[in-house]
Amino acid sequence: MAIDYEALFRAFQSIVGRETMTDDEIGSTFKDLMSALVHFDHVVVFAYRGKERPIDLFRTFDPDENVVFVTLYQAGPYLLDPFYHTAVERLEGVFRMRELAPDRFFSSEYYRTYYIQTGLAEEIGFFVPLPEEITVVLSLMRKQDSGPFLAKEFALLKGAEKTVAKFVRRYWGSLAPRFEVQRQSGANLGKRGSKGEIEEQAGDAVWRELNLTNRETAIVDLVLRGHSSESIGLKLNISTGTVKVHRRNVYRKLNISSQTQLLSIYLKMLNRH
Incomplete structure (x- = not known):
């Protein structure tokens, strides 16, 4: 698809002068910005800190999909997720799942038992390290019917890497208190x-x-x-x-x-x- 400059400018205009934004506003703005560049079916954003249960910041799933992509994921399978391990390693950039996955990932029992339930053809993540050992990962997902991202589409997303990182650090830059709330609620696996x-x-x-x-x-x-x-x-x-x-x-x-x-x-x- 061609870049939708009108949609791109509308998305930027929506944040001009905004000091703060809610999670849904931040996530929706990211979705609108990326939609102007490439087609995708879903967005999900998690914040990771070390060994703690990831925090769900934004998602576009229906209730049934949310069970697989968020509820089940947070219950334990995230510990085997290549995106989780990349976030913990504090890498920064835009990566395809297949770039990060181990050599037998797509034939592993984790893939066959859990990941295949997602029905995804491909997943691309923006990895943005923040202070206090936190990394935010913004994932763009395509279902099997949509097929994987083309090389030229991935290049467009790579070109947006620095803009997305600045955006995340501006509006999701202080997530440590949320991990403390989660810790006090006893919601972590550890x-x-x-x-x-x-x-x-x-x-x-x-x-x-x-x-x-x-x-x-x-x-x-x-x-x-x-x-x-x-x-x-x-x-x-x-x-x-x-x-x-x-x-x-x-x-x-x-x-x-x-x-x-x-x-x-x-x-x-x-x-x-």
Whole structure:
């Protein structure tokens, strides 16, 4: 599609002179700006801080879609999401999901069990790091019927990267108090220390309760995120054979025989935290 300059100018005009905006106003303005550049089916915006449950800032889903994209996601699957891990690493820029996903992500049990429910052909995210270890990720999504973003469309989004980052920092630049409210409400997945910091991620606690070693925990976490044995070996600086031995030991300890069962145990245990 051609750039809709009239729509673009209207979106910019709507924020001229605005000191503050609500989440819906910020999200709707972002949606209108991006709609002037490319076609997409959905927008969702999450704020991430370290190991804490992400905060849902804006979304365009109907109620049924919201269950999959937001409610289920926040309940635990976000811990396996490439976008989550990229946000925690504090990377900045515009990225396609397939750029960030591990080598076996699209054949992983996480993808087949959870992500495929989204019905997406592609997802592109604007990653904007903020102070106090917070990263806002603004995702543009296309369903299967719409197909993936073209190279020229991705180039347009890359060109908007700095503008979007400034916009986010201007209106969503002070999100730390919201994480504190969430922390006090007990909505996070994690064990807290005396000062309130999350000392142990819920996913880590799951494996600890199942008596896995640190090395086994690291390996099964990477397995569930979609890494092959070869990729895990490179990340942990061990041989592929050693990775496979550890995986067999984990399966024996848990009395399971498949990644499907591994993910099932993981998600079931997460719901207890």
